[in-house]
Amino acid sequence: MLALAMRLAGIMGFALMAALIKLASQRGIHLAEIMFWRQFVTLPLIAGWAVYAGGLHLLATKRPKAHLARSLYGIVGMLCNFGAVILLPLAEAQTINFSAPIFAVILSMVLLREQVGVWRWSAVLAGFVGILIIARPGDSDIALDGALVALGGAFMIALISIQIRDLGKTEKPYVIVFWFALTTVVLTAPFLPFTMKAHGWQDWLLLLGIGLSGTWGQLLITMALRYGKVASVIVMDYSAIVWATLLGWLMFANLPPATTFIGAPIVIAAGLVIAWRERVLSQRAFVDQRQATGT
Template sequence: MLMMLVAVGLLSLMDGGLKLLAARYPPLQVAFLRGASSLPFVLVWVGSSVGFASLLRVRWPLHLLRGVIAVAMMSSFAYALRTLPLSTAYTLFFVAPLIITALSGPLLGERVGVARWLAIACGFAGTLVVLRPTGEGLMSWAGLAVLAAATGYALSAISVRVLGRSDSTQSMVFWLLTLLSFGAGLLALPGWVPIERGDAGVIVGVGLCGALGQWAITEAFARAQASVIAPLEYSALAWGLALDLLLWQQLPDAITWLGGTIIVGSGLYLIRRESDESAIAARAATDPPA
């Protein structure tokens, strides 16, 4: 649990750095900087754990698909960070677990019961509250960009469930960052903005926090049940609020708080229900027959 809290904190600091960069560079260039700045640290991790040979024994089609999704996801999130407070972006992004559950049925063949569909519907209702379709919310490209990023994250997470059956965590992280860097960098070339020397520290910080955060979250899920530590992801909202207040003197309004409470509550319900169902299934598998 401590490792998960550390991971969330590091990744939140990374997002704070991305928001600083997003104010000065195009979204695709920020996406490139996110991937490229973490690659050297990830290479050290790969070399000291599984070795570089394992990087070639992967399922290429799914990795290429994840790379395309990563470019779209990171550029959308960077675009949103140019105008949205970090805490508001996190509030909308928390809809991702609901999207994962909704897509796990048609894409993975998993059963999604009525109770879960009701929780998903409540979560999306909370999203509409945050977006405020009668005012500036739904018409905000930044808000829609966060939803696009959350959808990309959900699709990427579902692909990990499939890739995890054959590929190592190191190969998934390495190829995701490599393809993100290559794809976003290539698309960013026409509108490339020269990088200012003063931003070097922020870029290195983004890379270091991103790499350490990825390592920490991998260790957390390896050492504890997902249902126990997954709710700790919502601690990112506290980090977002602190960074918004310290760096940009911004805080969400009351309507955003209301919608965020609905979204987080729906996500926590799904996590709790999945935990309960897993426990029931485990008991059924270990109990002797009557």
């Protein structure tokens, strides 16, 4: 329950961040600069907390290579997910993100050599049908490039979730967040001289809001993956469609078309079936292990 509550609160933070990113882009702020300030704000927050909690040594790690790999994947994921928010209406961008569990099934088969049965394959196929209904390729107001970028972001979410789950076995959530933020700042800073422009106080307030809400969301969803399994906590991600629709309407006067309301339940149902099946398989493996050890 703690992991579910953390994931739900984290998704709320990310939904607000997405709306602010879209608003910042409409005000002419470049994507590279948005990514830089999104992560730059995180560094003093985490470092300040570490000093208060006992010292900067709390941010040390013995797995720099694992953090570097997570960070590089994370930067690609940020590019895709931020780009999708800019290119698509909030609700559509968020709904396509819901295909992350579908990609998680495929990755578990390819990377972890898991056996995927009829339940999960059926959910994968149904999920992609839902995405096609939403995107309506060839007959849609939704930009095809935006839909493809959003799908790329969903794929990266699935891949990163597996990485974070592995890192979470030895690393604290704030350590994972800190090293990701530091790597992103270092790699995006060289682009600032070519993309940054003068800002008024409204722009700076937007960038600060993006950083704060993103840090809030990232910390909580990372903590959720430490205290709960991916297949269990990812169910809370579907609450994002409510926030995306509400914020899209309030901030951009945009409501999703009927096809989104048809396709979204299919994609969500596919994700829930995958989560349910993962839970069943996990419980079955636990029982088999206890029987094998005689406990």
